[in-house]
Amino acid sequence: MSETATSGTSGTSATAAPAGGAGSATATGATIELEDLTKRYPGSPNPAVDDVNMEIKAGELVIFVGPSGCGKSTTLKMINRLIEPTSGRIRIGGEDVTDMDPVKLRRKVGYAIQSSGLFPHMTVAQNIALVPKLVGWSKSRIKDRVEEMLDLVGLDPGEFRGRYPRQLSGGQQQRVGVARALAADPPVLLMDEPFGAVDPITRDHLQDELIRLQHELHKTIVFVTHDFDEAIKLGDRIAVLRERSHIAQFDTPEAILTNPADDFVSGFVGAGAALKRLNLTRVRDVEVRDYPTVTVDDPLQDIFNKLRHGHTNEILLLDKRHRPYKWLRRGDLMRARGSLARAGTLVHDTVTRDATLRDALEAVLTDNAGRVAVTGRRGAYEGVVDMETLMNSVHELLEADRLDALEHQHDLEEQRAEQTHRAQEGADATGEERA
């Protein structure tokens, strides 16, 4: 059976400039092509991975998602040939790497695994420096690179350089693991359930970090997970895999949510697709409203005036660094006898522009007045999102999705027809090849 996995032209994927092959020094990403990739283990009648065909664009973040034992990890490990394919070709940046020295190949492909895989007998700096050392960078360059990588993953080099892995929390270890994988600036990064072993809150942070990193670096990332929500959150495109790594659907998260290819995929998507859809849109994509604000440094009289003459019956009080501090209602100041310290209700939740609409909805729902402040750099105030904005945005989104889905459906049917045709014709040819 041959399955081509090029369905769904990516809608939102960042299209980075194709990198100059796997060896370039400031690599942003390289294409990965898997061609008829198959893995058979001796003694088992069915192949573990059966004839996978896939094209991954440069700078794309592709997720392999599927139930445990479906061969997604095996497929990933065949890309850096930790598992040698039985047959098929692997091309990275157009270069056939199926027969090159696997040790050399792996130095060009970053690899991050569950529970970080940091070497406990080496310091954080030594761990990160490993690959650059292996490929023969100079000492001073390695030292600079270690600092740079620690900065990149949000750890203070001065504090963490000399620490041993066991002195770090799970989330910090995972960050160092990612830093190590990226240290020699590989165009391709493979991640095998990297956030599987950390607690949900840390996982959420790490996912946000990865999104931010990818915005900066535009690597080609292949990420394996069994968590569909993680897949939706991170992926430019998602490959839903069923047993033997057969590709059930390979498409953008939006398309998979609104238009699952079959029962297997819809079963995997699970209930609440509309809610999950909210995870795919960020606050920056919806209208953020301006809101009357005052700062704690403003004279009390100004604040009074603004409250009395404003068109809203509430204003947002910002602290000295322009971070949302308190919601002030008319009369609050009176009741507190003009003391800003006692008046109003504290702002207990804010969202950033990178937060998903789901996070925003959560914040709005828990807020007693149904609105949440949006913050930017250093937590400074940028605007407000309320229930009405969210409702309008969601309606627009769903409408657009419905139109897209119709279009996709048509494309998909065409592609399927072509695929079956090819499979029927190619059955004999592939049979001979294997024999």
Next chain:
Amino acid sequence: MNFWDYLGTRHQQLLTDAFQHASAVFQCMVVATVIGVVIGVFTYRSEWAGSLATTTTSTILTIPSLAMIGLLIPIVGLGVAPTVIALTLYGLLPIVRNSIVGLRGVDPSLVDAAKGIGMSRTARLFRVELPLAWPPILTGIRVSTQMLMGIAAIAAYASGPGLGNEIFRGIGSLGSKNALNQVLAGTLGIVVLALLFDAAYVLIGRLTIPRGIRA
């Protein structure tokens, strides 16, 4: 002549014997460590080879030391040679066993990670697996040394070096006025040496086990 007088008059001889004893044990330990770790490195990956190595070395250990040296004399003659061969063979078991256990105990996901980031097999062994297996190996070396301290005394039977000479001389002249002093001096000397070596190992452990994996 009481024991202290005996020590006072014979300290020159005793110190020479003690030094030779320590030096024999030390040198045999170095050889046994190298051979033991190499055996461990070559056998730990295979279930079968690993148990063969452990069984063989533990069989050697069951041969009574006196018999072993006795058997070696017709082959390699008297003196240093049988001593070194016997001590090295006896020293192997704890080192081989702990090397295998230590190397097998390295977290497979770390080996996978090492492979995944592009370390060659040699690099993996020297940079990841052996450093991580070093604490149990060092424990094996320590146990070995303690054992060899005692066994080395038997070497005197084959005219080998060390404090065993003192003990054998005492046993040979039982009833004479210095017999007991000789046996006592030899035995206590060995105990003191063993304690000194043990202290040295604690220090070596401090210096060679990276802070990240020190218990």
